[in-house]
Structures are given as C-alpha cells and as structure tokens.
Amino acid sequence: MLLVADVHGAAHALGRVAAQARAEGVPLLVLGDLINIIDYRTHEGIFVEAAGAALVAEVVELRRRGDYEAAAGVWHGLSEEQRRHIRARFDELIEAEYLEVIGALDGAEAFVTYGNVDRPELIKRSLPASARFVDGEVLTIGELRVGVAGGGMLSAGTAGEVSEEDMAAKLDAMGPVDVLCSHLPPAIRALGCDVIGGGRCKGSEAIRRYVLDTAPAFHYFGDVHQPQATQWRLGSTLCRNVGYFRATGKAVRHG
Numbered sequence: 001m002l003l004v005a006d007v008h009g010a011a012h013a014l015g016r017v018a019a020q021a022r023a024e025g026v027p028l029l030v031l032g033d034l035i036n037i038i039d040y041r042t043h044e045g046i047f048v049e050a051a052g053a054a055l056v057a058e059v060v061e062l063r064r065r066g067d068y069e070a071a072a073g074v075w076h077g078l079s080e081e082q083r084r085h086i087r088a089r090f091d092e093l094i095e096a097e098y099l100e101v102i103g104a105l106d107g108a109e110a111f112v113t114y115g116n117v118d119r120p121e122l123i124k125r126s127l128p129a130s131a132r133f134v135d136g137e138v139l140t141i142g143e144l145r146v147g148v149a150g151g152g153m154l155s156a157g158t159a160g161e162v163s164e165e166d167m168a169a170k171l172d173a174m175g176p177v178d179v180l181c182s183h184l185p186p187a188i189r190a191l192g193c194d195v196i197g198g199g200r201c202k203g204s205e206a207i208r209r210y211v212l213d214t215a216p217a218f219h220y221f222g223d224v225h226q227p228q229a230t231q232w233r234l235g236s237t238l239c240r241n242v243g244y245f246r247a248t249g250k251a252v253r254h255g
Contacts, residue, residue, distance in 0.1 A: 001141055002251040003029045005183065005222020006115070006243035009036030009045070009097055013249035015104035020251070022108045027141055028251070030105070031222050031242065032115025032150055032160070032183035034123065035097045039246065040064070040196070040225075046097060050090040066200075095122060102126040111139060115183040115223060116152020118160040136170035138177055142255070147177035147216070152184060152223060153202055168206035176214040179254065185221045186211055186239060190229040211237045218254065 002021050007014050007030065014030075021028040038045040040060060048056045055074065062071035075083070102112070102123065110131035114120045124133045135150040149170045151162030160183075162170075167184070184204040185191040192203035202223055211219055215236050222243035230241045242252040 004245040005031035008246035018108035027109045030112040046093045098126040113150030116160045145177040147174040171210040180219040196226040
C-alpha cells in the first residue's frame, strides 16, 4: 500500500500517486489535511484568497511568534461585514478545493481519513466511487489489519479536531492491529514539534498509550510538516511521518 498525509491542495501530485496505485493494483491511504488553508512557507492558500495577503501575513507572523491571542485579535478587529464576506468566500473556496483534490483519486482504490483542517462531511460528499472515508475502522489489506483513526488535536475549534477522550475511544474500539494509521503523531516531542512552523508541539497521548499497549508493527501519521524526527521507535513499533506531501509530492510505500 501507498500512504500520504498533508496533501494541502496538491491535487496534481496526488493524481500522479493515485495513477501509480492504480497501475500497481495497491490501495492508497490518505491520512488527512487535504485542503490548503495557509502554506506558512509561501503564504499561499484559501485564507489568502479569501482574506487578502496583507491580513494573512500579519496573522502568520503573530502565530509564528506564538502570540495566538494577538492573531485572533486581527480577525476580530475586522467589521462584521468584512468577516461575513471572508467567511462566505472561504467556504466557497474550500468546497471547490475538495472537489479538485479528491477528484484526483478517481479510479484508485483509496481510503481517506481527515486531519485538523478538514471538514469530514465535505470529504464524504466529494469522494469518487473508488474511494472510501474511514475513521475508527480496521481495514483488511492483504494479510494486515490496518487501523485508521482520523482527526487533529484540539486547538482552534475546527471541524477536524477531536478530544483525547474521543481518540482513545476510537482506538479502544479497534483493538490490536498490525498497522496503525492516523493524522496525529503520538505524543513524542521529536515527532510533534515543527522546527520551522513554530507554535506548540502536537501529538496524542491516547495514541502513544495505544501504541505501547498493543504494539502494532508500524504507525504511520502526518500533521507535523517539518518535525525534529520523521521516524521514532516507540516500544517495538516503528512510527513514521509520511508527510509533508504538499512539499514532497511523494508517497511512502508499506510492504
């Protein structure tokens, strides 16, 4: 199987990987964050198109410094009419980007879960017939039991965020698996801290406990674009970040 995470609008590259999966007759797993709200490297993305480059540059700089309160204050400093216009345009652009990105999977056997920037209901509505939305499920791929648990950590109150309690419930319901796939990394500092993007470290304690308790052979994930480490051994499990697909354009192969 092939795995990608953090697509963030890279529809053309995703289409190329989907074509590779079709040609090889293997499934493609997409581990969340399909749309590009804001690329912190280039200041490109849906937020820029909806709100303008100047406002976004100010917000990004404040967030980079870790001043999330001031960043939120920039938004709240706009008039209600401005905010309403931006939100409407933002929603239009999100729907259009989902259609483009998920359309790239057409014809490939694909399993798609969601990340923190995603809107799960929009993913479900946009999927082609060859693809399936998965969350809190165990897939049988060859002789492997592959568990998939979507969602990002609680932060900004977006539709793609899940609590630690909800994540633990998903994992417990799956039981032991050979391969765990999630959007979030386990709560390991080297895997969860972005060396460029700044901000607080990410990672799920529920995932970390599950990996230690059930010992899947592999854990694949994304979310952190430039981590301190892309691989880590947690107990007997090899944990590997399969992103940042928007930058690499490459899938990771299992098996």
